[in-house]
Amino acid sequence: MKTVSNVVNGYPHVSADVRRRVEAAVVDLGYRPNASARTPRTGRTGILALVLPDADLPYADEFAREVVHAAGGRGYRVVVERGHPSPGQDDARPMPVDGVLLGAPASPSTAAGRPVVLVGGGVPDPRCDQIRVDLAAAAEDATTHLLRAGRRRIAAVGAYPVGPDGVPRPGTVGYHRALRDAGVTAVPGYLLPGRHDRRADGYRAARDLFAGPDRPDAIFCFSDPLAIGAMRAAFDAGLRVPTDVAVMGVGDIEEGRYSRPTLSTVAVDTGFLAREAVARLTARIEHPDTTVAEVIAPHTVLARESTDVPAR
Structure with missing residues (x-):
């Protein structure tokens, strides 16, 4: 049971062979974690928060959809918040969630003690996992x-x-x-x-x-x-x-x-960003002492008409 829990909740220290076997069983059985059933036992809400900046994040909508999908596969729901608290107000807003994906330029204290994963290209924080673009x-x-x-x-x-x-x-x-x-x-x-x-x-x-x-x-x-x-x-x-x-x-x-x-x-690669961010956050919820990690998301140059001079 513990091994299955480790795989389902994204704990990183599981061998590749064991992870493959558990994931294959999950697919065969059609298993989906029941967050509400776990709440009385764990004291958790089964909800993650995604905090995005007020300004236009270039891929915010697509990223939010990917986060919701990735979290749903692990039995979590997601609430999305735009913007962040005013200076000095971070600790005044305890969030009734199990963890926070922070894509806004705010302090991790916004999470009021909940596990935090930073997403994007901001300045790393040694207390938090970060999934970022180089x-x-x-x-x-x-x-x-x-x-x-x-x-x-x-x-x-x-x-x-x-x-x-x-x-x-x-x-x-x-x-x-x-x-x-x-x-x-x-x-x-x-x-x-x-x-x-x-x-x-x-x-x-x-x-x-x-x-x-x-x-x-x-x-x-x-x-x-x-x-x-x-x-x-x-x-x-x-x-x-x-x-x-x-x-x-x-x-x-x-x-x-x-x-x-x-x-x-x-x-x-917003799908990669979302999957890795949710995996790191759920792993930290299950195992708070997990070593802080930094993951770099891949990127690709797409050449289109705005840089390609057509032949005359």
């Missing part, structure tokens, strides 16, 4: 794609040179690394921060770039919504995408797959 590698791969397309004046929108702690942000590090490896000098003024990952922010940043004396021939945006805003700014400035300026984002949101032109992007 933002430095993603930015480097996106910038390298633009360089291989023949672009040399590449701007970055949504990037902050350094964080509040004075440490360079991972995405900015990857952007500069790609330029340096290609022997391309970064142009002063081409690194534009964005307060949010919204279309309007991308529009305003790109509009300012196009109005300057040294217009870029490519813009790498740190999210798809920013990139979609940038493409609109290019259209309003009388520029053609990608002939005059290539545009690239991050997130592979559905809107970018059907925009005109379709948006080149760095796709994040």
Whole structure:
């Protein structure tokens, strides 16, 4: 019984052979954990919380669906909350849940003592498991794609040179690394921060770039919504995408797959993010002393029309 419990609840220290045998039996029997039946025995609610930021997380909706699906397979329900408590209010909101998947820029104290797994590309916390995207590698791969397309004046929108702690942000590090490896000098003024990952922010940043004396021939945006805003700014400035300026984002949101032109992007494996996050959280609920782990989600560069200049 203990071995089955360990497998079903995602405890990592189970041999591959035993895990395969238990999972095969689960499929054969059509077993689904009954969270409500476990509650009187364990004192747990059978509910997980997913906390997402107020701003547009590029793949938030798809990620939330994947989390609900992954949690359901382990007998849990999920409540989704947008935003996070105001400063100083974290501990005033005890959450009636067994654990928290935290995708918002908030302190783990938001969970009021519940197990926490951090999701995304934020700053690691030694107290929490983290399932994240390697933002430095993603930015480097996106910038390298633009360089291989023949672009040399590449701007970055949504990037902050350094964080509040004075440490360079991972995405900015990857952007500069790609330029340096290609022997391309970064142009002063081409690194534009964005307060949010919204279309309007991308529009305003790109509009300012196009109005300057040294217009870029490519813009790498740190999210798809920013990139979609940038493409609109290019259209309003009388520029053609990608002939005059290539545009690239991050997130592979559905809107970018059907925009005109379709948006080149760095796709994040949201299914992997969700499955790993739920597995780590349920394992920590069952075994609070489980060693803290960091898992990197894979990403893929998807070249579409916004960076691919058509033949004349």
